[in-house]
Amino acid sequence: MAEIKVPELAESITEGSIAQWVKKVGDRVEKGEFIVELETDKVNAEIISEEAGVLTQILAEEGDTVLVGQVIAVVEAGEGAAAAPAAAAPVEAAPAPVAAQAVATPTPAAPVVEETSGERVIASPAARKLAREKGIDLAAVSPVDPQGRVRVQDVAAHGTAPVAAPQAKPAAPVAQAAVTVDDSRVTVEKMSRRRQTIAKRLLEVKQSTAMLTTFNEVDMTNVMALRSRKKDQFFESTGSKLGFMSFFTKAVVAALKKYPYVNAQIVGDEIHLNNFFDIGVAVSTEEGLVVPVVRDADRKNFAEIEDSIADLAKKARDKKLGLADLQGGSFTITNGGVFGSLMSTPIMNGTQAAILGMHSIKKRPVEVNGEVEIRPMMYLALSYDHRIIDGKDSVGFLKTVKELLENPEDLLLNS
Incomplete structure (x- = not known):
């Protein structure tokens, strides 16, 4: 078993954010292969695997803040599955232990339906987070960016997948109605590091x-x-x-x-x-x-x-x-x-x-x-x-x- 840790990049850099995972749980990983992109306040760094095997655990989601030396993934010996079938297969088909899968998919509130086409969709961490929350398939989102990168605005404009409508709240007093905010008028996007x-x-x-x-x-x-x-x-x-x-x-x-x-x-x-x-x-x-x-x-x-x-x-x-x-x-x-x-x-x-x-x-x-x-x-x-x-x-x-x-x-x- 090999742990994937956040490497030391410079004395002034002590933490970063997970920008994008290029491998999923169950994927085959070669020694020296680029598996995750880390965003710091100065540069983006590509983190590689020091060992060949299967990616069995992902311990930090895209957008999470991680510290230098922190373990963010685990690679174990084995052949694994091809990357494309793994993306299209249901979660149960991944060869990772049940506990590892629970870590890799920590947002049960909305169905994670990203990239059902089997191809990796290029998207910002904020866009992926919003898609997970709204149950939107990123592959179905039409990006404005000519290079095909899906941003949070694209996900918001795409609309939400059918989910149970929230029950109507009791009528608020007049004083509270004056400060009610229409969420559709504002798009909230977390500042990048x-x-x-x-x-x-x-x-x-x-x-x-x-x-x-x-x-x-x-x-x-x-x-x-x-x-x-x-x-x-x-x-x-x-x-x-x-x-x-x-x-x-x-x-x-x-x-x-x-x-x-x-x-x-x-x-x-x-x-x-x-x-x-x-x-x-x-x-x-x-x-x-x-x-x-x-x-x-x-x-x-x-x-x-x-x-x-x-x-x-x-x-x-x-x-x-x-x-x-x-x-x-x-x-x-x-x-x-x-x-x-x-x-x-x-x-x-x-x-x-x-x-x-x-x-x-x-x-x-x-x-x-x-x-x-x-x-x-x-x-x-x-x-x-x-x-x-x-x-x-x-x-x-x-x-x-x-x-x-x-x-x-x-x-x-x-x-």
Whole structure:
């Protein structure tokens, strides 16, 4: 018999939530096979079985909080059943002991009728929980997500399976009727562990820093023209697509070298000036915003920066980011413009002293050499910790980024 325990992932991670079981009680498990996905406040981890055999007990349901070292499943010697037949077979057919089955199906209040088609339905823990409570077959739910993931809203919209209607309650006094809530008007969804962590840390930053935001705008004409002229040649010579993020990253690195306190952090009563340039790039995922880090951006060329960002974004979407991908950034860039944001005040990331916000490119009338012209303009926002950075440095930093982007040839020389 082998116990499946929650592994140690990092010193700062002490617990997680069961995101998804990919094996069921009675399934055959091979040594090293991925059987359950664990969601932590930083990354999702795939837990494997150290032994081959049959999964006989599942001791934690999807959505449950589990601690590092906690036993969450048991694998015993045996051949087991094929995964697909096990999914379609009635509970009695599983070869696990009766006691183990009782642990694996702890919600007798509603029939568990998930995945009767024999195929694994991709669904969030909240959606699975709601489906169990309402007696809904997840395989019959039509998801809105184009990738086929069933969310709690899809289950709620599908309706409930036929169950005994609750008996009518006695008429309530008028005073109580005024506070009666129509459950159909509100969908309650528990915050994921990662969303709880994001909320906690953003609140901590707001409460523990003297955060201010300064704005400027950049004329994107020259960057867009240079990119248009060189993107095909760039792709042919490097195999990478030339985007805007490499220009912004290079401009930020050059400005950080000129204004080192923007690349600093407070540790106790000391200011630590970072002599490295690890730039975090905010990436939006289904579970929330993550900020993987482009290491040593000052040593990378445009193609290497574009490749690093593309690789990190893909890992984020595929839930493959490791702790090393998220730790140690010295400055962050976030691009709300991809969602249509015209202007915002971004919140700093962790212990960093500043964050740069990019926004949508909009054609606006501007004055150029005494004439009014229509130019592609972007608002830039620099949120910074006023305890470290004075107004002179914050405005100077943002002005430097603007000037380099408006003169990209100078960017090549200064970065």
